[in-house]
Amino acid sequence: MRTIKQQHRAVSAPIDDLVTYRALPTRSVEHLDPFLFLNHHGPQTYKPGNRGLPFGPHPHRGFETVTFILAGDIMHEDTGGHQSIINAGGIQWMTAGRGLIHAEVSSPEFKRTGGPLEILQLWVNLPARHKMTEPRYVGLQEPEIPRISLDEGRVSLQAIAGEWAGTAGAVQPLADIALATVYFRAGGRLALTIPADHTIFCYVVRGQLRVQDQPTEALHLIELNHDGDDLHLEAQSDAVLLLGHARPFNEPIVAYGPFVMNTNAEIQQAYQDYQAGKFGQWRG
Template sequence: MLRPVTRQHRAVSAPIADLVTYRALPTQAIDHIDPFLFLNHHGPQVYRPNNRGLPFGPHPHRGFETVTFILAGDIMHQDSGGHQSVIEAGGIQWMTAGSGLIHSEISSDQFKQRGGDLEILQLWVNLPAKHKMVQPKYIGLQKPDIPEVKLDEGRVTLHAVSGEWAGTPGAVQPLAPIHLATVEFQAGSQVTLPVPTGNTVFFYTIRGKLRVNGQETEARYLTEFGPEGDELHIEALTDAVLLLGHAQPFNEPIVAYGPFVMNTEAEIKQAYQDYQAGKFGTWHE
């Protein structure tokens, strides 16, 4: 049975300094799709040579995970746990903030010098209460590290980031069963993908135009589905790129304030106290 489309939400313009940004979640129309909390779509834009790059200097997080998809350009990660990497186009970063850490996400020196195309998505995924205070972890993967699944005689390419897709395990197996993939479609291609009944669906069209379960959608739209049904039938009206996810909802209280996502106001207050007390680690330039 096909999942019914209930609503579509256009991402809102939310520029950050000179970085073109569209926020798909949360907006005035939709707060979250449990356990998916937040999505910023940066770009696409072209940076000139000798640019300042991405503006995300050192800042703290606790209680959730950030998943960053680099579509064009690059991103240089550093955190108070000692992790460092430069991930290029086609790669992803999966950071489990857990009990708390400080990180920065800026452009590489090479990108700042040369400039070029940039397009990046960052998704925040909640952690269940039992895992909110786990030890922080970081995984940085380049494009070749992410399994590809070819569908519709090769006209659809699914990049299996987490969970399992068409029998292929994703590159990351997170603490909670979160399934995430980016999917590239050639115009005229189509695919039917199973989604377990009861799982919420995260469906964000990055580029192009698609038809899902009979409903047309286009770039920078988040499509919301009802709970019934266990299939998504997706047709590509043009060449297109999709961010697709599904997961069992946690059905737990969500209290988000700034860079922290917990279950109670008291836990948010504690997060600020712990950060100010230096318990998120030491930042080294």
């Protein structure tokens, strides 16, 4: 069984009136290759007539964003021509690749009526060979994502990418990345075999769990060593877990603002390309 290296508590990092906890990077952990960044927005309740999410048009290059909508909704638009409104239980998977501009805001309906909101956004690196790939976007509502019932119904797993309990995830990433959202009822148990050379991404969104028989709770990222292939999870209360794994790329990571590349020169080129309009033109 793998051992736990460290538990990292997410830090408060509000954005305007949006409650936000940053789980990665923090002072205690920079990244978990190839997982680069995680923001946990909410939970909070918006009043009717709100401004919604504050993420207006901004560029990206060199990685992928995976957005998990647990409550509320998110409206996406990008210079690749993609548009969608994804509701609670759905996900967005955007491959920035060579570069695009996108906005992630609340729908007009949510801004009008308000309601609960909780959203996670994870940045996943792209290997050097795919950093300049053509951008793409997949937006899926909850019914479009395979759901697996385990432990006599006490565990429900949304298979987003990779293979889970023999079920293929809804998204086929460019790299071999596995991601799932796991919902536990109190007492639910999940045992998985994950290759020892894979990085495990394990973030507790809600509730209390025992991971490798060690207690943890919401807003904690669990960093595990590469010394075994067994992962054991047990819920002490109803809980939600963001779980993933991938083989590390073991490539240089140079991140600056909205760009993640392998060299400083590539970062400078990204800014030049963006300023030259090579990421597309925003309609607004």
